[in-house]
Amino acid sequence: MIKKPSAYFNLPNKVAFCNFCVLSNQRPHSVSEFKHKKDRKGAIYLSIDKDGKCDACKMAEWKKTKIDWDQREKELKKLCDKYRKKDGNYDCIVPGSGGKDSSYQSYVLKNKYGMNPLTVTWPPIMYTDYGFKNFKSWIDTGYDNISFHPNGDVMRKLVSLSIKNLLHPFQAFILGQYNMPPKIAAKYDIKLIFYGETHADYGSPIIETSKSLRSKSFHTYSNIKDIYIGGEKYSDLVENFKISKKDLENFLPMKEDEFKKSDIKVLALGYYLKWEPQEVYYHAVENSGFKPRPFRSQGTYSKYSSIDDKVDDLHYYTTYIKFGIGRATYDAAHEIRNKHITREEGIELVEKYDGEFPDRYFKEVTDYLQISQDEFFESCDKFRSPHLWVKKSNSWKLRHTVGQRGEDDNKK
Numbered sequence: 001m002i003k004k005p006s007a008y009f010n011l012p013n014k015v016a017f018c019n020f021c022v023l024s025n026q027r028p029h030s031v032s033e034f035k036h037k038k039d040r041k042g043a044i045y046l047s048i049d050k051d052g053k054c055d056a057c058k059m060a061e062w063k064k065t066k067i068d069w070d071q072r073e074k075e076l077k078k079l080c081d082k083y084r085k086k087d088g089n090y091d092c093i094v095p096g097s098g099g100k101d102s103s104y105q106s107y108v109l110k111n112k113y114g115m116n117p118l119t120v121t122w123p124p125i126m127y128t129d130y131g132f133k134n135f136k137s138w139i140d141t142g143y144d145n146i147s148f149h150p151n152g153d154v155m156r157k158l159v160s161l162s163i164k165n166l167l168h169p170f171q172a173f174i175l176g177q178y179n180m181p182p183k184i185a186a187k188y189d190i191k192l193i194f195y196g197e198t199h200a201d202y203g204s205p206i207i208e209t210s211k212s213l214r215s216k217s218f219h220t221y222s223n224i225k226d227i228y229i230g231g232e233k234y235s236d237l238v239e240n241f242k243i244s245k246k247d248l249e250n251f252l253p254m255k256e257d258e259f260k261k262s263d264i265k266v267l268a269l270g271y272y273l274k275w276e277p278q279e280v281y282y283h284a285v286e287n288s289g290f291k292p293r294p295f296r297s298q299g300t301y302s303k304y305s306s307i308d309d310k311v312d313d314l315h316y317y318t319t320y321i322k323f324g325i326g327r328a329t330y331d332a333a334h335e336i337r338n339k340h341i342t343r344e345e346g347i348e349l350v351e352k353y354d355g356e357f358p359d360r361y362f363k364e365v366t367d368y369l370q371i372s373q374d375e376f377f378e379s380c381d382k383f384r385s386p387h388l389w390v391k392k393s394n395s396w397k398l399r400h401t402v403g404q405r406g407e408d409d410n411k412k
């Protein structure tokens, strides 16, 4: 009897693709990064129902047919009326680094709903030059901004650990992106924080979008013993890796009781306003001087999403290794749902670009991290789950692909 290849990290052993987009059931749900352990215990993945429809596709349908957007906008106006400060002081925070989403968020809040946003930036680990220009141009269109650069040496250590232990080069960035804005809000007595899309737009359980508040599990903690960064326990980071508590503090969420006391609301603007990446992109070009990347992003066909951090390209490559789905899959899935491309076109794009190795900034990134390129690739190979990958004549092949061209797709 042939033994079934095993699945790492709690991944569903049987790979299934959505019949309507190109995502597979290997796509992980967003989790609180500070609870992310090496074994990914408790991880959950995209649900696909018996008709072959994934939660992200269902969500897209809901957005088109079931959600009363006029009603949602009324809710937003009511909220803004309640919190708007008449003296012009900051009444909300828009976290971001000047990408298309944060440009759109700050613009509509300020110009359409009369709010006084403070923009807060946890900068990319390694800014691209065009990403930095977009950031400048965003602020120059009329916003105050607080950028918080954490200690670069600590950032480097945490990113290196997250690659070694989790193959997750973007974790330290994500931590700051979620955890720093509430702390700034508390300092300035600002009660509202508006992120962009809801997690459900990407396939997290639909229940998450039936309310505007983001789950506090993403930005609070109650016991320091529960905290992991880069796959290491907080106490080990302090004792074994010699990272000071003060430096780690910048990456930690707020304590639950302090958060409660501050009465801050962390919201997704995508709950109130219909969010279409392409529309948001056009809006940012027109109103904030946003410019797309001057060339195609490696691993996909698009030029305007997640372009400000050199490490981001590598991040998408690691999702391809860990889950068998790369950057083109994420982009195509979104565009199929918004009916900009057909599923067949999406499959072609995935086959052409998914998993393309992002070599453009690779040397710079590994030099910055002080890891060798071989170390990175060795780490990748450790994270290839046997149920997804097989080695054939010295090269790695996916067992299953959305276009049914995987090594095991035609085997019974």
Ligand SMILES: [Zn+2]
Residues within 6 Å of the ligand: 018, 019, 020, 021, 022, 023, 053, 054, 055, 056, 057, 058
């Ligand atoms: Zn789908």
